[in-house]
Amino acid sequence: MNKALKIVVLAKQVPDTRNVGKDAMTPEGTVNRAALPAIFNPEDLNALELALRLKEECAGSTVHILTMGPFRAADIIRDAMFRGADGGYLLTDRKFAGSDTLATSYALSCALRKIGADVIIAGRQAIDGDTAQVGPQVAEKLGLPQVTYAECVEQVKESSLIIRRRLERGVESVECPIPAVITVNSSAPEVRPQNARLVMKYKYAMIPTEIAADPESLAAKMVSERDYLKIVELTAADIVCDEQQLGLTGSPTKVKKIENVVFQAKEAKRLSASDEDINELMVELIASHTLG
Amino acid sequence: MNNIFVYIELEEGVIADVSLELLTKGRELADKLGVKLEAVVIGHNVAGVEVELAKYGADTVWVADDAIFAPFRTLPHTSTLCGLIRAEQPQIVLFGATPVGRDFAPRVSSALHSGLTADCTQLEIGPHKDAKTSKEYENLLYQIRPAFGGNIIATIVNPDCRPQMATVREGVMRKQEAATPAAGEVKAIAWREYISEADLAVTIIDRQIEERKINIKGAGVIVAGGYGMGSKENFKLCFDLAEVLGGQVGASRAAVDAGFCEHERQIGQTGVTVRPKLYIACGISGQIQHTAGMDESAMIIAINNDPEAPINKIADYAITGDVNDIIPKMIKYYKQNSK
Numbered sequence: 095m096n097k098a099l100k101i102v103v104l105a106k107q108v109p110d111t112r113n114v115g116k117d118a119m120t121p122e123g124t125v126n127r128a129a130l131p132a133i134f135n136p137e138d139l140n141a142l143e144l145a146l147r148l149k150e151e152c153a154g155s156t157v158h159i160l161t162m163g164p165f166r167a168a169d170i171i172r173d174a175m176f177r178g179a180d181g182g183y184l185l186t187d188r189k190f191a192g193s194d195t196l197a198t199s200y201a202l203s204c205a206l207r208k209i210g211a212d213v214i215i216a217g218r219q220a221i222d223g224d225t226a227q228v229g230p231q232v233a234e235k236l237g238l239p240q241v242t243y244a245e246c247v248e249q250v251k252e253s254s255l256i257i258r259r260r261l262e263r264g265v266e267s268v269e270c271p272i273p274a275v276i277t278v279n280s281s282a283p284e285v286r287p288q289n290a291r292l293v294m295k296y297k298y299a300m301i302p303t304e305i306a307a308d309p310e311s312l313a314a315k316m317v318s319e320r321d322y323l324k325i326v327e328l329t330a331a332d333i334v335c336d337e338q339q340l341g342l343t344g345s346p347t348k349v350k351k352i353e354n355v356v357f358q359a360k361e362a363k364r365l366s367a368s369d370e371d372i373n374e375l376m377v378e379l380i381a382s383h384t385l386g
Numbered sequence: 387m388n389n390i391f392v393y394i395e396l397e398e399g400v401i402a403d404v405s406l407e408l409l410t411k412g413r414e415l416a417d418k419l420g421v422k423l424e425a426v427v428i429g430h431n432v433a434g435v436e437v438e439l440a441k442y443g444a445d446t447v448w449v450a451d452d453a454i455f456a457p458f459r460t461l462p463h464t465s466t467l468c469g470l471i472r473a474e475q476p477q478i479v480l481f482g483a484t485p486v487g488r489d490f491a492p493r494v495s496s497a498l499h500s501g502l503t504a505d506c507t508q509l510e511i512g513p514h515k516d517a518k519t520s521k522e523y524e525n526l527l528y529q530i531r532p533a534f535g536g537n538i539i540a541t542i543v544n545p546d547c548r549p550q551m552a553t554v555r556e557g558v559m560r561k562q563e564a565a566t567p568a569a570g571e572v573k574a575i576a577w578r579e580y581i582s583e584a585d586l587a588v589t590i591i592d593r594q595i596e597e598r599k600i601n602i603k604g605a606g607v608i609v610a611g612g613y614g615m616g617s618k619e620n621f622k623l624c625f626d627l628a629e630v631l632g633g634q635v636g637a638s639r640a641a642v643d644a645g646f647c648e649h650e651r652q653i654g655q656t657g658v659t660v661r662p663k664l665y666i667a668c669g670i671s672g673q674i675q676h677t678a679g680m681d682e683s684a685m686i687i688a689i690n691n692d693p694e695a696p697i698n699k700i701a702d703y704a705i706t707g708d709v710n711d712i713i714p715k716m717i718k719y720y721k722q723n724s725k
Contacts, residue, residue: 196502222533224533225505226488227491230489240489242489261485262485264593264594266592267590269589346501346544347544352540365703367706369715369719373722375705375716376716376720376724380723380724384685
């Protein structure tokens with residue numbers, strides 16, 4: 095019988111980078127999330143699935159989502175609850191705006207200290223930045239070991255997990271003491287679909303801000319009577335943190351310049367099949383060291 | 387002091403190409419800054435590695451050599467490198483954007499509280515003026531990378547924290563031996579002072595390394611064929627061109643489904659993602675499912691008999707004509723000009 099684990103999944107609501115519009119960037123060079131369709135970051139769904147499987151193996155375990163973002167990021171917490179998560183925490187504050195990966199990891203690590211977790215599971219990377227930095231940085235800030243590119247938990251031991259991870263070519267099994275941070279690869283099992291019974295149960299789950307927006311609504315009244323529908327909202331003031339390390343101020347990296355690629359449609363150089371054209375092309379490729 | 391560090395990645399004792407590419411770039415940056423280029427090797431049985439590193443411009447080769455460092459584990463590597471960085475105070479540290487680099491570089495950056503830019507495609511040195519404070523900086527590292535699914539190119543700087551750190555994907559930069567080899571002076575890293583018992587907490591139980599079969603991911607040049615190649619027989623032209631150019635053969639899903647080549651070569655959403663220096667798309671129309679797996683290629687040449695083929699929208703060069711005519715010409719003129 096495995097012991098019950100408190101599992102927290104780090105997830106991110108991301109702009110769907112396959113559908114980027116013109117207002118995607120602010121003049122300051124940060125992302126204008128309000129102008130973009132928002133989705134559950136794909137690898138965070140793999141992370142959720144790994145968490146739910148671990149929960150099933152260890153009776154009495156819980157899975158909670160922790161996400162940092164604007165109010166509408168509560169959507170991904172609800173989505174996770176429809177798939178089997180027990181609840182979640184939305185870390186939201188203007189003070190977090192403009193955070194780079196280090197400032198993000200700092201805020202998340204402070205929230206995790208408050209929440210407490212035996213196992214922290216995140217997607218390998220988010221599709222809006224592709225940095226894959228937040229998982230390892232959260233681990234470092236909490237002084238925990240990390241296992242990256244995980245595909246599955248092979249065995250649960252008394253105070254450690256045996257985890258299979260994907261290497262560049264091949265796989266590796268490692269034994270890692272818990273608490274620990276695990277990042278999950280897209281090659282891990284896909285997330286289970288939403289469950290109709292859970293959708294019915296949790297469809298009114300809300301953060302306090304959403305309740306406050308319409309406190310007389312039926313939904314708001316239901317939430318006030320049922321604790322399991324309450325999604326926790328955390329601000330910078332709710333977590334013990336050094337505000338100098340948050341947001342733009344806490345970010346060592348600064349965006350100097352942004353160039354838009356999408357809207358400067360590249361004009362291909364047109365060539366014919368003639369010997370002259372092909373010869374000229376090969377000369378160019380060799381001269382520019384693209385070839386040879 | 388305040389030199390440039392390049393973390394050297396070893397795969398079963400062999401230096402990864404990306405590390406040599408970074409040394410080449412690091413040499414250029416070090417010369418511009420008037421500082422030394424220092425390679426950092428953390429592994430086991432690495433004696434002699436300095437010879438190759440010196441050829442690529444490493445003035446110094448820092449070495450930590452012990453069984454605990456191979457195979458790679460996050461914590462011993464992190465503590466060793468952090469200790470060395472604290473002692474030597476480099477201004478720039480570069481890593482390959484490999485699974486290893488992407489695992490431990492963020493951890494190093496967090497421990498040192500310094501910024502790290504992932505997957506840079508270009509690195510330059512230049513000045514910077516902070517828009518808010520008007521403070522001016524000289525000789526910062528411009529860390530240039532695509533972001534947002536490749537929709538934007540961002541230049542990132544790290545004005546106030548040191549070291550400035552970046553990872554770079556394999557194949558993005560050119561590797562070239564230095565005109566004159568550098569000294570490659572070996573220095574031992576005092577890693578025993580940096581590592582604690584807790585760093586050894588994660589243990590590797592089992593490792594299964596697959597044979598490198600078809601490796602189109604790491605190829606600098608990819609010749610990809612589509613349904614427009616017409617037949618399995620004609621598809622062989624792709625192999626001919628790839629062989630001459632020292633590249634690998636890829637394929638669109640339509641070509642794989644038609645049985646022109648093996649599934650391992652499929653590029654795109656349901657296949658592998660590649661970003662070679664040069665991608666030659668032969669008879670590929672350019673559906674998004676395919677281009678999603680190759681549109682970050684540094685240069686794209688499209689050969690198609692349809693001048694309006696979607697692939698031409700992302701191509702640098704669009705050749706209109708018959709692949710069966712054009713590919714042999716490319717082989718012929720490459721051979722003529724490369725001598």
